[in-house]
């Protein structure tokens with residue numbers, strides 16, 4: 001498979017207006033604005049092959065949207081280079097737009113007061129889509145995303161889930177090779193999220209459309225994207241399969257013990273106490289190879305053990321712990 005997207009040491013620095021405290025500060029800021037540089041993206045490199053589905057994950061302000069804007073030609077990198085289908089998006093915005101689809105979860109591309117089908121017709125003119133190809137793509141999207149019941153309704157009357165489905169359909173009418181989505185499931189209920197996720201996984205699999213999506217929601221990644229790129233503070237933290245994230249962040253298994261009566265302090269070699277509440281105790285286990293039997297046999301004889309279990313840390317937990325550690 002060929003490389004379809006490349007980011008080489010990409011940084012983006014914004015100049016943000018400095019806020020000065022108090023009313024006099026606000027007035028001074030208006031008369032003589034001072035700016036401070038903010039590094040939204042710092043020296044990020046990655047390469048994506050045709051047909052991949054990649055999740056771009058990070059907390060608020062991590063630089064996700066900024067990266068999507070650079071890949072779609074909305075913003076130019078401050079330093080470094082971005083290539084999408086062999087082009088620098090910001091230099092060849094129109095040619096780039098013809099081959100990519102973009103969905104911003106928080107901002108619709110549909111015309112608010114027009115019926116959904118009119119927005120689709122306008123997209124056909126804007127992208128100069130061949131009528132036969134348009135008809136075929138439109139029919140496929142209407143069927144796959146179940147748009148039939150609200151195609152004639154103005155966009156402002158749609159639920160968020162319906163609007164998002166229509167937005168995704170619109171971004172695919174010209175048959176783009178790459179689909180960029182910025183928070184496609186934000187604010188959706190569980191059913192609508194499920195529809196969107198299943199659809200995206202399907203077009204990636206069936207049409208081979210390359211997908212890059214930003215999200216805060218790990219479930220999006222688990223269901224759509226075999227590959228995860230994780231950023232924080234503008235920097236790249238992790239790039240690889242979701243399944244190797246645990247190992248790469250050194251996440252440890254947890255031993256949970258429950259006793260009939262409060263056992264007092266408990267010590268188990270190779271396990272670090274991390275929580276205690278009433279008759280329950282929790283430990284982080286240092287070595288991966290140790291079994292549950294091995295661990296509980298280290299308890300002093302006569303300890304009133306009622307139940308014991310060993311847990312792999314959830315990916316959510318791994319990431320939360322990692323971000324907390326970085327911020328500490």
Ligand SMILES: Nc1ncnc2c1ncn2[C@@H]1O[C@H](COP(=O)(O)OP(=O)(O)OP(=O)(O)O)[C@@H](O)[C@H]1O
Nearest residue numbers: 014015016038040059060061062063064065066067
């Ligand atoms: N146009 C802009 N001008 C100045 N600063 C900006 C601009 N756009 C983004 N920033 C700053 O760049 C940083 C990264 O913002 P960005 O929107 O890329 O993050 P994000 O990961 O998408 O966050 P969120 O999850 O909250 O949408 C933030 O500190 C933000 O305030």
